[in-house]
Amino acid sequence: DTAVSQTPKYLVTQMGNDKSIKCEQNLGHDTMYWYKQDSKKFLKIMFSYNNKELIINETVPNRFSPKSPDKAHLNLHINSLELGDSAVYFCASSQRETGGDSPLHFGNGTRLTVT
Amino acid sequence: DAKTTQPTSMDCAEGRAANLPCNHSTISGNEYVYWYRQIHSQGPQYIIHGLKNNETNEMASLIITEDRKSSTLILPHATLRDTAVYYCIVRAPRPTGTASKLTFGTGTRLQVTL
Helix, strand or coil, rough: CCEEECCCCCEEEEECCEEEEEEECCCCCEEEEEEEEEECCCEEEEEECCEEEEEEEEECCCCCEEEEEEEEEEEEECCCCHHHHHHEEEEEEECCCCCCCCCCCEEECCCEEEC | CCEECCCCCCEEEECEEEEEEEECCCCCCCEEEEEEEEECCHHHHHHHEECCCCCCCCCCCEECCCCCCCCEEEECCCCEEEHHEEEEEEEECCCCCCCCCCCCCCCCEEEEEE
């Protein structure tokens, strides 16, 4: 019954590697997001897709590339991982905006550790 | 989107009401007030939102002042499971096909104790 699910839950990898995080939502939402929570617990938006179209890109390095094969999935691929990429990455989804009352539903996060 | 100010931390005894304040003095007329919480090691969880009127759901009540410059989230009977960081966010509606940047501040760390 998980509404927004992310895999893997934990990801430990070495610098320079390429890795992907997958996200799927079964809520029928049109919009999906990636957020990053750093070691100081600040949550910052990275990307947003609406119906497979990129609509928010928040000054994220080109090494990060989101991919949305369909509106229920938004995957995050990271190239040439760096130590500073270590964080918890959250996927979220929301219904199409129709007046401002469309809450975001978050997954439980992927804890990425780069060594 | 307007900025919000919340106390860094609060304590509440189990079974008592937890009242979490939020100031949003620069809120615009079309901006909603949203509350989320993040329990340790989990993703943020939507609690409630409102525009002008007070709102209540199965989780909490939201009281918005008449001038809309502040609000209070009320958990009527706090339990240990309500220990979390609570975020108050103001957010304007966006045109269909676009998305809003839900901007999280530092929130209030609520500790519910026995």
